[in-house]
Amino acid sequence: MSGPFDTVVVVDWSAASAPSPARPSRDAIWIGAAGAGGETVGYYRTRAAAEAALRRFLAGEQAAGRRVLAGFDFALGYPAGFAARLTGQASARAVWAWMAAQITDGPDNRNDRFQVADAVNRRFGGAGPFWGRPASLALTALPATKAVDYAALGLPERRAVECRVPRAQPVWKLYTTGSVGSQVLMGLPLVHRLAQGAAVAVWPFDEPQKVASASVVLAEIYPSLLARVVALQDGIKDAAQVRLLSRALWRLAQAGQLDALFALPDAAAAEEGWILGAGHEAALLAALEQV
Template sequence: MFDRVIVVDWSGRGTRSPARPSPDAIWTGLCEAGHREESYFRSRAEAEDWLSARLAEGGRQLVGFDFPLGYPAGFARRIAGRDDAYALHVWLAGQIQDGPDNRNNRFEVAAAINARLGGNGPFWGRPKAKPIPHLSPFKTADYLGLGLAEKRRVERENPPAKSLWQLMGAGSVGSQALLGIPVVHRLAKATGARVWPFEPPGPLTLAEVYPALLAPSVAEAGDPIPDRAQVRLLSRALFALALKDRLAPLFDSPDEAAEEGWILGAGHAGLLQEALAWP
């Protein structure tokens, strides 16, 4: 049972988003008894401050972020020394630099990881006009040779979810993960929130979500800013399930999730869709 649900549509932008609310920026949808709201943020720093303030208000809160919180099996050990998503979160939080204007070093961190693993992947995608050693603008990695899967199990089972090694391009989530995981780590550390599925759910729970599970309803909404519709509808659906104490099935996950992470609601799109129709 949660008293409040927040869904976050993240962004990997390298500059501040437009002053006028726009697509492909950061949106949050908040749903609680008697109150719903969508908020727009021009920078990740502003969004992090807002989320920190909401979590500090207490109560039982579920916050879902639309980017992966883990990587394919074996990556954490190669980078952080053990098969532990938390260790990888700590490592990334120490490497990523992300300013109040959204300028960041995500490409450089990805390139350094590639170099450490042999120079040809796993990460790919960068502006063609910005040459960076060990980071190709195109997918050239030999994942079999690297000993890493191109996708996590949850992405393989939930198309069209993309590989988080891709840093640029339509539907890509790689940049959002690199820039978002440190935020999740800081929020959890500051508030004591649990990061599911690496920890069991608690009064404050941070999790990975995938708004595309409600793609038909988002399209039907006809909102000129799909991001806004996504956070509004998914926060509504999750809160409706919380009110009826029917969230438990969404927290089921396979063994791989302990290292790779998992999407809250994967395999339950029908239930989420049904919840939107409840009063």
């Protein structure tokens, strides 16, 4: 279903509110790519710089006639029911467009993600679903700690794929250790913009035929699927995981073994999205063992 890929790109995103250090550091933006010409890993201090570099790379690959799989390490959808209540449409794309229109993200990484999350919570009656913020921000509808009753709110706390991959954090958590929600808020506008490009498909939200034929396919990935191997690497973890995951996916692509990863085991994925490779950790690890 996926069709062959010539190049794989893995993007480790960041929701930082200021430029990352000039010296390559953890918890910043790292982009790894693997292809017939070898592997590259790049470090970016701002989202604007990373997006510009990614656009140049994708355009170059398309111009050269190479097909690209681009993976992003943040959720591309929210738990079922959120999209319809926020936008009136049970569509992840509607949420991307809404976030792109509401979130301000400056060239120096300054952004208003917590204020936008507070506004979303107000639309839901002020009781969630988002939580987590710096204590210095007085946002009354956005609790600093988890104080959300998801059953009462009528929304799942986790997406179906996060139930299959329990170590993945819920998308509602925006702050403190392990949070991923801020990366989602700051990443969805990027996906919205990239998805407007010619011959770009987003898995699993587009029809299988489009995914199979598009010159660029965007997907959600989770580098921690390779945590056991990443932990053995020297240097910065972020750099290691984008390098290893892009390598594993590229090797599976060359071996014609990606179709299994594109199979969807849960109907909720049509709205919520899915992690490419979830449930296929053994195949990813085996690909890394190839000489």
